[in-house]
Amino acid sequence: MKLSLLEFGEGDAGSNSLVRLRNVFDYALRADELGFHRIWLAEHHHYNRRRAWGCPLAVIPVIAGMTERIRVGTGGILLRLHNPFDVASQFKLWNNIYANRLDLGLANGGSPKIESLELPPAPGATASFDSKFEQVVAFLRDEERLRERRIVLPPFQGAVPDLWALSTSARGFHRALQHGTHYVRSIFHEVAEREPQLEAFEAFKAQFAQRHGRPVKTILAISGSCLRNEARLRALRREGERDDKHHLIGTASYFSEVLPELLQTYGADEIMWRDMSKHLDEKLETLELLASVVGQEQQACVACPAH
Secondary structure, three states, rough: OOEEEOOOOOOOOOHHHHHHHHHHHHHHHHHHHHHEEEEEEEOOOOOOOOOOOHHHHOOOHHHHHHOOOOOOEEEEEEEOOOOOOHHHHHHHHHHHOOOOEEEEEEEEOOOOHHHHHOOOOOOOOOOOOHHHHHHHHHHHHHHHHHHHHHOOOOOOOOOOEEEEEEEOOOOOOOOHHHOEEEEEOOOOOOOOOOOOOOHHHHHHHHHHHHOOOOOOOEEEEEEEOOOOOOHHHHHHHHHHOOOOOOOOEEEEEHHHHHHHHHHHHHHHOOOEEOOOOOOHHHHHOOOOOOHHHHHHHHHHHHHHOOO
């Protein structure tokens, strides 16, 4: 089982932006040591004076430089706010600096407050999300066509980061299918569709393989908390009831059953975990417990006669 992380850069009420940023660095370093597969940073522009970042682009190469094995990426860039050429250029360069460990997740979202600033429009600023999505894919993959126009994204013929289409719907995979990107489905956002619709999802994977000649990678994004202290878990459940998001909360024993079941039910390849706790000590405890769950699952898989 592959287990990855999604980080929003949040923190407890007593921490300011720089403390929260340092906590994310500690979190990423520990995740790297424990063997987590990816850590992605989300882009949000909610009003919060203590937020670690709005756009994570400046933080991505810092974490990539601090870590050794874990893949680093965005979950996702709100492409309506960005220039597709700039995004493609930065991620291609970072991907080649950091040993082909970069993931570029693209999300169809924006920020009315940012868009209302009336900044000078960038090229393609009026383009739709789908148009910008297509441009990013083309800039990264159509290198020869760019070369004919005497344009290059350094390094020439360098490795391209993995591209991911993000969605909250069981049927939101059309961009991945059209452009040959990988696919992430969230079931924790307040607007997320939680019905598995496994038959439709398996049909998408079959169509993808037929059209692109390779399997698609798929991720299921969830939110929750995994701790030892039952009293604290009860408090988090009460907190979760007041939240619009969907959270899974329990001990390591609970998640040893739930995580494999989720992969099977939704047909995904790996789980991406967003920790609902805002306390670093709890998040680090969760990392340890989830790493033990994955380790137990892998040992059971090796011991199975079918393997």
